[in-house]
């Protein structure tokens with residue numbers, strides 16, 4: 243689909259909120275923000291139309307959108323999103339992690355959902371301008387951060403089935419506390435044998451709301467079976483491990499080598515996943531990307547070949563998997579506690595993100 247290329251850099255002028263949250267209330271929120279519950283005073287927004295391309299970009303007061311009830315996104319789910327964080331370093335500066343990778347992935351997701359691309363410069367400017375405006379909302383201490391949610395929705399009021407001619411791009415921001423407040427705790431995983439997440443030719447490798455909508459019933463099944471998360475198998479043979487509803491998976495072997503399911507087109511290409519491939523290599527682990535069957539997982543844990551399993555994604559960073567549960571029984575990894583390799587990789591990544599270690603790959607991008 244055509245995207246009018248923005249030759250001139252897009253700026254996001256700030257229209258400041260007349261009624262920002264008081265410093266007192268903000269401090270109260272930042273002392274225990276949880277995840278995704280509170281939002282900052284502003285949001286970035288821009289409109290795209292087929293005729294005019296991207297325009298009307300600005301940072302405006304946070305608030306409800308006026309959508310026509312016939313807006314295409316409400317009916318046909320033409321939507322894509324991103325998830326990233328702004329991290330406060332000890333010296334007070336604020337940084338993002340590989341934001342150009344989020345920009346590139348949003349563009350890939352947009353192509354798959356027949357949405358226009360947001361140019362990288364415009365994406366980075368929207369994120370930077372919002373974080374500069376709401377800098378006071380970036381928490382400090384522990385593993386807290388300002389979670390950023392760029393997204394794009396089809397707003398055209400039209401019930402005919404085709405890609406929308408009017409679209410909005412927004413970035414909202416939400417302070418997030420440490421994911422694990424009482425120390426890293428392994429999660430339990432339910433193996434979904436009735437539902438799959440993505441099929442060949444589908445939208446599995448695009449970050450779109452529809453994938454999440456389709457995963458919720460399996461997630462509920464996981465909860466009903468006493469598990470935290472759900473793991474999906476490939477839709478073709480129901481044999482190969484794909485990923486969780488919103489996190490990628492890694493397996494650690496007794497010889498220190500680590501493996502993650504290869505990208506087959508149905509797995510979301512996590513930026514955390516890609517970064518761990520690099521960091522683990524730097525740390526001397528042999529790393530590989532290949533298909534991993536559920537039998538290999540089960541057999542490997544039973545034989546002691548697989549010593550640790552962990553999940554990874556921006557929100558929870560690196561999360562040890564303690565148990566795999568299915569209709570066929572339960573499998574406990576190691577002692578059920580966080581393993582040494584998982585803990586090491588988690589620490590290494592956090593140290594780069596929070597500016598406590600060198601950044602040999604140039605992943606950090608200063609925002610404030």
Ligand SMILES: *Cc1c(COP(=O)(O)O)cnc(C)c1O
Nearest residue numbers: 488489490510512513514555556
């Ligand atoms: C966002 C997402 C991930 C993790 O990606 P990161 O870039 O590491 O945050 C993994 N799986 C799915 C389905 C996702 O939507």
